Each structure stands twice: as structure tokens, then as C-alpha cells.
Amino acid sequence: MRYTIRMITEERLKILTESAKYDVSCSSSGSGRKNAGGMGNGYVAGCCHSFTPDGRCISLLKILLSNDCIYHCKYCPNRADADVPRASATPDEICQLVIDFYKRNYIEGLFLSSAVCKNPEYTMERLVLTVKKLRTEYHFHGYIHLKGIPYADERLMEEAAKYVDRMSYNIELPSEKSLKLLAPQKTKESLLLPMKELTVKKQQYAEERKKGQYKGYFLPAGQTTQMIVGASPEADGQILRLTQALYRSMDMKRVYYSSYVPVVQDSLLPDKPTGQLREHRLYQADWLLRFYGFSVEELVAEGENLSMEYDPKCAWALKNMHLFPVEINRAPLETLLRVPGIGAKNAYKILEARKYATLSFEDLTKMRVALKRAKHFITCNGKFFGAKNETQIRGFLAAAEQSDNAQQLDLFAQISSPQNALISLTGQL
Amino acid sequence: MVYVFDGTKNGFLTAFLAAYKDENALLTSKQTQLPLGERTLFIDTEPLRAEKAKNRLLCFDRDCMRDFDTLLRSGMDNNEQIAFRYFHTLTKEKRPIGKMLSNPDVFAAVECMRKVGFEVHRFHGFIRFMETASGALYAPFAPDNDICDLLAPHFRARLPQFPFVLHDTKRKKAAVYDGKNVFLAPLCDAEIMLSADENAWQALWKRYYAAVNIPSRERLRQMRGYMPARYWKFLPEKQDPPTDE
Numbered sequence: 001m002r003y004t005i006r007m008i009t010e011e012r013l014k015i016l017t018e019s020a021k022y023d024v025s026c027s028s029s030g031s032g033r034k035n036a037g038g039m040g041n042g043y044v045a046g047c048c049h050s051f052t053p054d055g056r057c058i059s060l061l062k063i064l065l066s067n068d069c070i071y072h073c074k075y076c077p078n079r080a081d082a083d084v085p086r087a088s089a090t091p092d093e094i095c096q097l098v099i100d101f102y103k104r105n106y107i108e109g110l111f112l113s114s115a116v117c118k119n120p121e122y123t124m125e126r127l128v129l130t131v132k133k134l135r136t137e138y139h140f141h142g143y144i145h146l147k148g149i150p151y152a153d154e155r156l157m158e159e160a161a162k163y164v165d166r167m168s169y170n171i172e173l174p175s176e177k178s179l180k181l182l183a184p185q186k187t188k189e190s191l192l193l194p195m196k197e198l199t200v201k202k203q204q205y206a207e208e209r210k211k212g213q214y215k216g217y218f219l220p221a222g223q224t225t226q227m228i229v230g231a232s233p234e235a236d237g238q239i240l241r242l243t244q245a246l247y248r249s250m251d252m253k254r255v256y257y258s259s260y261v262p263v264v265q266d267s268l269l270p271d272k273p274t275g276q277l278r279e280h281r282l283y284q285a286d287w288l289l290r291f292y293g294f295s296v297e298e299l300v301a302e303g304e305n306l307s308m309e310y311d312p313k314c315a316w317a318l319k320n321m322h323l324f325p326v327e328i329n330r331a332p333l334e335t336l337l338r339v340p341g342i343g344a345k346n347a348y349k350i351l352e353a354r355k356y357a358t359l360s361f362e363d364l365t366k367m368r369v370a371l372k373r374a375k376h377f378i379t380c381n382g383k384f385f386g387a388k389n390e391t392q393i394r395g396f397l398a399a400a401e402q403s404d405n406a407q408q409l410d411l412f413a414q415i416s417s418p419q420n421a422l423i424s425l426t427g428q429l
Numbered sequence: 430m431v432y433v434f435d436g437t438k439n440g441f442l443t444a445f446l447a448a449y450k451d452e453n454a455l456l457t458s459k460q461t462q463l464p465l466g467e468r469t470l471f472i473d474t475e476p477l478r479a480e481k482a483k484n485r486l487l488c489f490d491r492d493c494m495r496d497f498d499t500l501l502r503s504g505m506d507n508n509e510q511i512a513f514r515y516f517h518t519l520t521k522e523k524r525p526i527g528k529m530l531s532n533p534d535v536f537a538a539v540e541c542m543r544k545v546g547f548e549v550h551r552f553h554g555f556i557r558f559m560e561t562a563s564g565a566l567y568a569p570f571a572p573d574n575d576i577c578d579l580l581a582p583h584f585r586a587r588l589p590q591f592p593f594v595l596h597d598t599k600r601k602k603a604a605v606y607d608g609k610n611v612f613l614a615p616l617c618d619a620e621i622m623l624s625a626d627e628n629a630w631q632a633l634w635k636r637y638y639a640a641v642n643i644p645s646r647e648r649l650r651q652m653r654g655y656m657p658a659r660y661w662k663f664l665p666e667k668q669d670p671p672t673d674e
């Protein structure tokens with residue numbers, strides 16, 4: 001089985017990649033798609049194939065079908081009136097690229113998106129054509145994440161969902177007001193409606209599958225979305241409330257945050273980039289919502305931002321000192337998970353190890369449970385090893401935070417040169 | 430006392446039977462590392478005694494042979510001693526000990542096994558195949574641990590139509606999939622004829638790697654942490670970057 005080689009040129013590959021690269025989600029996890037003749041399967045845990053000098057993982061081939069846009073989102077370098085090189089690829093070029101990269105184990109699959117080229121309908125048709133070809137003509141069973149185009153026909157969206165593992169419609173900005181201002185052609189409805197429809201459809205197909213009326217897949221790895229933080233004035237409390245609502249009502253698998261980088265001069269946009277520490281804090285809080293049993297109301301008030309000084313769990317613990325210290329040998333899992341510095345992995349380790357022996361402070365060290373923060377909130381067999389009073393504890397926690405951040409200085413360095421950063425967010429919806 | 434065995438599983442088990450009552454026993458197959466001034470016993474592998482040791486260990490933990498296999502694959506210098514201490518603890522405790530992490534011998538063994546498993550996971554991503562003129566795929570690599578046959582099922586499941594060779598250049602052996610079965614074979618140097626398009630696809634991959642990076646956010650330490658430099662030799666994207674501009 002050999003196809004005529006349709007090899008994309010290096011030049012167009014470069015343009016279409018550079019226009020797509022600021023998209024933050026690269027996860028390839030969550031799909032157990034099986035090989036069914038041909039090439040590829042899903043890898044439930046996700047898999048990184050390489051790492052770029054910016055420290056990010058390459059899992060999926062992240063690329064645009066086209067960066068030629070008719071819209072004018074204020075923050076986007078691909079908007080219609082921007083002076084940037086334009087390029088498009090054909091569906092076959094993308095398919096061949098995926099097949100040959102996948103075969104060499106460069107990638108785990110495809111993350112395909114596009115600028116709005118000509119009109120939403122046409123763009124979505126091309127995207128669907130590409131993923132359909134990839135599955136049916138090229139017999140590819142690896143991971144596919146597709147970005148949906150708002151305003152395109154619902155039937156196109158439904159068809160796409162049968163071929164791909166994950167879809168995302170980006171919510172873009174945390175409020176309708178900001179959306180109106182900065183992405184005038186997109187409305188809250190145009191972004192939320194497809195998400196809702198997909199959630200409903202997914203349930204319908206699951207029902208039909210149970211009854212044996214539907215055999216194929218329908219979005220096995222669910223939906224994700226993304227928003228830009230710092231281009232508009234919403235506080236973390238508001239952003240996280242939106243996040244929580246998306247997890248609860250839309251069954252979102254992930255909400256991604258992307259800190260704003262100014263690439264475009266516009267009086268409506270801030271001229272300073274958002275610090276990456278803010279993005280980091282949002283992800284930490286997001287993590288607490290999903291895996292640690294916290295609700296947003298416990299973490300931050302609607303109009304407020306997260307603390308920069310402490311991570312969200314420490315900040316919460318400091319407000320709830322009456323709940324601590326907890327005894328490491330008796331506390332139930334839910335309580336262990338709420339101890340600052342104890343992550344899910346270590347919580348489980350402790351649960352297992354204490355079945356064999358009463359754990360002392362030393363034992364925890366031997367098990368390499370990090371205690372820098374935790375020691376102020378636990379007792380080990382009745383003994384407390386933390387600081388004497390709350391003021392001291394605050395001091396130690398702040399110091400711990402600083403030394404961690406110093407180690408990751410390059411992570412939080414402000415992005416100083418906008419022309420290098422070129423683009424804050426990309427060419428896609 | 431130092432117990433020197435031949436490096437095989439049966440050799441280890443025979444040595445284990447001889448050594449397990451000796452608190453200060455040191456087990457190794459690496460004669461270059463023999464400590465000076467210690468009494469040394471060279472163990473002759475005896476399949477029957479090995480079987481006896483194995484059955485004894487299985488009484489305490491039915492799954493312990495999987496741990497054994499993993500520990501012996503480790504590239505750590507003292508992995509055999511770690512395995513010995515682990516099974517020594519098992520015979521003392523007389524029940525599965527895998528979760529008994531506050532015991533230092535158990536912790537060391539679990540860490541050692543975790544490293545092997547982690548490297549398998551890493552190479553699911555870091556293996557790079559080249560397409561040869563015959564259409565078969567060839568991937569040379571130099572892992573820390575002896576894992577090439579552990580990687581094969583993963584690639585066989587996703588590329589069932591492509592024969593492939595996973596070549597551990599350090600241990601001079603390969604896991605080979607011929608389109609039907611996977612087998613292990615010794616392999617020193619492989620002579621490879623690349624397919625006509627191979628270089629062009631590698632060039633596109635390098636181009637992609639360069640284009641997807643965000644230079645203003647350089648975090649080299651993170652990159653090296655996730656993808657250690659010792660693995661770079663066989664990654665096309667870490668050879669000379671694409672030129673022009």
C-alpha cells in the first residue's frame with residue numbers, strides 16, 4: 001500500500017507551525033482507541049516524543065490547515081489586516097505528514113486547527129475532510145485533536161466528532177464583555193453552543209452504543225477549552241468560577257490558560273505581558289478543583305486574585321489553621337490531600353505504608369515525602385515538627401515558595417521582547 | 430562474604446539460596462567490582478537449587494518474579510545487591526512487601542524498578558525509526574536499562590504492518606519484529622540502506638522542531654530534565670538544526 005507522496009514544503013510547514021505553536025494544550029491522553037488495521041492507536045496515559053528548548057513537550061503535530069484569516073481578533077497576529085506570511089496546506093499534505101511522522105515515532109498524533117479562511121463553513125469542511133481522509137483513506141488510528149470553528153454547521157461538527165478523539169472550542173476570554181471588545185466577530189453563544197451540543201451528542205451516542213445501535217467512536221477523549229488570561233480585566237476568582245462551571249456542566253476534560261503576550265499594538269490591549277506566575281497559580285488552583293476535592297468558593301472570592309506569595313493550597317490552609325495539624329497515621333485520604341506540600345502520589349504512598357508500620361517523621365523522609373511545607377500541618381505519631389506559631393509558619397512557607405521559584409526562575413521570567421514572542425495566541429479559534 | 434554468580438536468573442537464585450542467611454552478604458555478577466579483602470565465593474549455577482529458591486520466594490509473594498525480572502534489567506551498578514536485599518526482606522517478612530516503603534531495602538528496590546519502568550515509558554516516546562529501502566523500520570538507541578524487548582509490544586500494536594528492529598547499541602542486541610513475531614537477537618553493527626525519502630522526512634521533522642519552539646521562553650534546564658542529553662545521539666531533531674534565514 002503506497003500513496004503518491006504529497007510532501008509539504010519546509011517553508012509552508014514552518015509558517016503553519018509557527019502560527020499554531022502558542023496553543024497550550026498538547027496532551028495526547030485519554031483515548032484508548034484501538035488499532036484496526038493500518039497504523040496507530042491511542043495511549044491512555046499520553047506520551048511525550050520530544051522536548052523543545054522552551055521546556056515544552058512535543059506530543060502531537062500541532063499545525064494549522066491555513067493561517068489566512070478573515071476575522072479581526074485584536075490579540076491575534078493572523079488577523080485579516082496583519083502583515084504576515086500566509087500559507088495553506090491541502091488535506092492530503094497534512095495526512096501524509098501525519099502518517100510519515102507517526103511511523104517514525106516522532107509524534108503521537110495530530111492537533112489540527114485553522115484560521116477562518118473564506119468563511120466558517122468552508123474552513124470547517126476542509127478540517128473535517130482532512131480528519132475523515134486520515135481515518136478512512138490513510139487508515140490512521142492514532143490520536144487526533146481538532147479545533148472546532150464557531151458558526152459552522154452543526155452537522156459538520158457532529159461528523160468531525162466521529163473521527164477525532166478530542167475537540168475544543170476555545171472560550172477565548174473570560175467574559176462576554178471582553179469578547180465583544182477584543183474578538184468582535186465571536187460571541188459567547190457561538191463558542192458555548194457547540195460545546196453544549198457536543199456534550200449532549202456525546203451522551204446520545206453513548207446511549208446508542210449501549211443499545212448496540214452505534215458501533216463507532218464519538219469523541220472518546222472529550223472536550224477541552226482555552227482562555228487568554230490578562231488581556232482583559234477579569235479576576236482569578238471569576239476565571240476559576242467559569243472554569244468550575246465548565247467542568248461541572250460541560251464535562252470538560254481540561255481548561256487551559258494562556259498568559260497574554262502583547263504582539264499587537266492596540267489601545268484596547270494592555271502593553272505588558274501577564275506574568276507566568278499568574279498562569280501557574282491558575283493551573284495549581286485548577287488542579288485542586290479537579291483532583292483534590294476543593295471547590296472554587298473555598299479558594300478565592302469572585303472579585304479577587306489568587307495569592308502570588310503562596311500556592312493556593314497553602315493560602316487555603318493558612319486561612320483554616322483550626323483544621324491543622326492532622327495525624328499522618330490516621331487522617332483519611334481527603335484530609336491528607338488537603339495538607340500543603342502533600343500531593344496525590346505521596347498521599348497514596350502514606351496510605352499504603354502506614355498499613356505496615358506507624359510512620360515517624362524519619363520514615364516520611366526515607367520515603368522521600370517532601371516535608372518543607374507539610375511539616376507545619378501534620379503530626380507523626382503525635383509529634384509535631386513544624387514552627388511554633390502562625391507568623392513563623394507564614395515566614396517559612398513564603399521562604400519555601402521563594403526558593404522554589406528561584407529554582408524555576410527561567411519559568412517565571414517576564415517575557416520582555418514582544419517581537420520575539422511574536423504571537424501571544426494564535427491563529428486559531 | 431561476596432557471592433559471585435554468572436549474571437543469569439538461575440545464577441542469582443542459586444546464589445540467593447547460599448546467601449540469604451548471611452546478613453552481610455554481597456551479591457554480584459560484575460567481577461570488576463569485587464571489593465578487596467572480602468572473602469569471595471564463586472557460585473556454580475544449579476537449576477535445581479534455583480528452582481527451590483524460586484518456589485520459596487513465590488510462597489511469600491506470587492508476583493515476585495516480575496519484580497525479579499525488572500530488577501535484573503536495571504543498569505544500576507548495584508542492582509543485583511538491591512534485588513538480594515529485597516528478597517532477603519521478603520523471606521523475613523513472609524508476605525508481599527512492595528508497599529512497605531518505610532523499609533530502606535524495599536524503597537531502594539521500588540526506586541530501581543521505577544527507573545526501569547520509567548525508561549520504558551520514556552522510550553515509547555524517544556524511539557526514532559528510520560525507514561529503510563525495504564520499508565522496514567530501524568531504530569538504534571542506547572538505554573540505561575536492558576529494555577529493548579519490553580518496548581516491542583507497544584510498537585507492534587501500533588505499527589502491525591511494519592517489520593521493525595529496536596537496536597540496543599550498548600548491549601549489542603535487538604528486538605526484531607518480522608511482521609508476525611517478536612524475537613531477541615544479538616546485533617553488533619547493522620548495515621542500513623535508507624529509503625529514498627527518509628532524509629527529506631527527517632529534514633521536515635527538524636524544521637517542525639525548530640518552528641514549534643518559543644525562543645523567548647527558553648528553559649533549557651527543563652528540557653534537559655525531561656529529555657537528558659545522553660539520549661540525544663539518536664534523535665534527528667537534536668542534530669544540526671535546519672539552515673537558511
Ligand code: SF4
Nearest residue numbers: 069073076115427428
Ligand atoms: S484568533 Fe482565529 S479567528 Fe481570530 S483572527 Fe486569529 S486566526 Fe482569525
